[in-house]
Amino acid sequence: MNEEQRLQGQQVKDTTPSDKKSEKDYSKYFQSVYVAPSLKDAKKRGKEEIKYFKDFNIPEEYMGMGNGKKFYIRTYGCQMNEHDTEVMAGIFMALGYEPSETTEDSDVILLNTCAIRENAENKVFGEIGHLKSLKQERPDLLVGVCGCMSQEESVVNRILSKHQHVDMIFGTHNIHRLPQILKEAYMSKAMVVEVWSKEGDVIENLPKVRRGNIKAWVNIMYGCDKFCTYCIVPYTRGKERSRRPDEIIQEVRMLAAHGYQEITLLGQNVNAYGKDFDDINYGLGDLMDELRKIDIPRIRFTTSHPRDFDDHLIEVLANKGNLVEHIHLPVQSGSTDVLKIMARKYTREQFLELVRKIKAAIPDVALTTDIIVGYPNETEEQFEETLSLYREVGFEAAYTFIYSPREGTPAAKMNDNVPMEVKKERLQRLNTVVNEMSAEALKKYKDRVVEVLVEGESKNNPDVLAGYTRRSKLVNFKAPKTAIGKIVKVKITDVKTWSLNGEMIEELETAEVK
Structure with missing residues (x-):
């Protein structure tokens, strides 16, 4: 160029x-x-x-x-x-x-x-x-x-x-x-x-008007270098470039001082954080280890790539505290052959080994994922491998998609030889499994007491409040509006496919939440 x-x-x-x-x-x-x-x-x-x-x-x-x-x-x-x-x-x-x-x-x-x-x-x-x-x-x-x-x-x-x-x-x-x-x-x-074709610079202290004062997003890096064949992100967001640790830590401390209860660290490939530093050896595990010492109840991150999920990060997440027991880990396909066409650079076996490590370190972890069905050349047998992997991992939720070509990506030049009716039928079968596994995962919450960060009124009923557990489970329950913005204890009384119903039994002092 x-x-x-x-x-x-x-x-x-x-x-x-x-x-x-x-x-x-x-x-x-x-x-x-x-x-x-x-x-x-x-x-x-x-x-x-x-x-x-x-x-x-x-x-x-x-x-x-x-x-x-x-x-x-x-x-x-x-x-x-x-x-x-x-x-x-x-x-x-x-x-x-x-x-x-x-x-x-x-x-x-x-x-x-x-x-x-x-x-x-x-x-x-x-x-x-x-x-x-x-x-x-x-x-x-x-x-x-x-x-x-x-x-x-x-x-x-x-x-x-x-x-x-x-x-x-x-x-x-x-x-x-x-x-x-x-x-x-x-x-x-x-x-x-x-529209700049050059790579973006990293600019700190941009003004922000955050949506609400309970949960906040903190950008820790920009761009992606993975070049999965279906994905336009490396072109639209540029190469991976990380913010400096001290800037991120300062921003999180400021959010904690302003009373925020939860932050989510953001990046197109968030666990590649720090790989572009040439002056320090510092990754997402190191950053999370420092952030868990800050007085803020919950810290999450999204979205991670299996290739960059290293042992040190798993070790740090196992310390828990304000690091939640929920990991979004996009697999995209359960077939090694399809993963190769996607240029994901890991096999089915390598993904399952990563899951084994995570579960060994964090036995109560909730894993969620992204899956694409009907990728060019995907056979029925390869799709069945995706279904079997989903069950084997025990994912608790998933974002599922029918493959659609994006102009400018390598996959757009492939022969999209899976008929649309087949794509739709596979998506329906996958979603049946996703719904079944979600309902199964939620069954264990019946009669249990969970900690819920109350975000506001339920979308369907203003008399009901709604919030999420540490493992990202939606809970609806009746409580006074004064509970909004707080972490409360809720006893689960009813279990649905994608959400839980309960009764608030106690408000917690957020500073005491571990």
């Missing part, structure tokens, strides 16, 4: 082609705006220096830009996207904007997008279409698309050609540039596109 291709983004001005141009021609016309994800180029990455910035500051010229204006962010996808939304909301409010609950009374609307599944992209394009009439009614409204979809060449080209009411497009690496992007969008009569 030459330097001309390494565009850090540029403004699209008077370059709109005529309506007679085909979409294919249109894509070529805007080729200079964005560099397509390339497996060959991406695997060569790493030579670019990742810069660390200790402090984020908004230039004086942008202060007050949002006075009297409101913003609205709709978030799709994973917890990382949710956390990015928290950061963007923090920047908006630092600029003087106020949050809005609806699109109708907003001055800026952002769609923070997900590229993992085709269905997620379809939802976004549907919403972009719905916003066109709102933009026509209110020409001063700014509409923006950001997040992982913005890092895909085909998405950028589609927006440029078919959705010209969008005012700005920016990617995952340049969220900190939101003030500058907004300024450009206000001043320009054409769409502003700033």
Whole structure:
């Protein structure tokens, strides 16, 4: 990739082609705006220096830009996207904007997008279409698309050609540039596109508006270097780059001081944390060992990769304390042959050995997973291996998906030779096992007393409160609203497939919870 291709983004001005141009021609016309994800180029990455910035500051010229204006962010996808939304909301409010609950009374609307599944992209394009009439009614409204979809060449080209009411497009690496992007969008009569093909820098002390004051997400690293053949993340999020330990520890201590009861450490491949450090030998196990000394009741992490789940991390997690007994461990398939096609770089046997180690160290651990069915060339026998592995491990829950190709990934070039009706039938059979195993895992909670972090009212009944156990089991129970935000003891009275019902018997002082 030459330097001309390494565009850090540029403004699209008077370059709109005529309506007679085909979409294919249109894509070529805007080729200079964005560099397509390339497996060959991406695997060569790493030579670019990742810069660390200790402090984020908004230039004086942008202060007050949002006075009297409101913003609205709709978030799709994973917890990382949710956390990015928290950061963007923090920047908006630092600029003087106020949050809005609806699109109708907003001055800026952002769609923070997900590229993992085709269905997620379809939802976004549907919403972009719905916003066109709102933009026509209110020409001063700014509409923006950001997040992982913005890092895909085909998405950028589609927006440029078919959705010209969008005012700005920016990617995952340049969220900190939101003030500058907004300024450009206000001043320009054409769409502003700033999608960086360079790797993102690590910028500390970004403002955040956290959702609630009970649970918090803490980003510890960005990107992924695994290049599973089905996954777009290495292209949309860039290479693995870790925050420094002292910055993370300081952030967690601050959250503890503000009364947060639970934090989740985030990373696309969270247990690869620290592998990119060249000055210290420090990994996720070391970080967790330090964080467990902080006075905060619960600490989780997601999402981990089996390849990077080392013995030291298992040893630290076995100490428990505020480190919970729940691990999300995506396996994706139970067949070694399919795992090889997926480029997961472990076998069925290696995964089962990892599970054995974890269970030996943490006998009461709850394991959950992700599984894809109907991968190219998956046979009936290979699918049966997934079912048998699920039972053998004893997973207690799973996110299950039908394979769908993502443009720009190696799998998209494979012959998708599993008919859709077969994919759907396999998903149904897998979900039957998932439901059965979940119900079986919850049976053991009947008549037991569990500790529940109360998050708020139940979605289905405002008279019922809801929260989660250390092992991430949903519990619904009646209790006074004063219990919200606290860890309480609940006796389980009824067991369902995916949740538990109970009666609160005691409020706990969170400082005493072990």
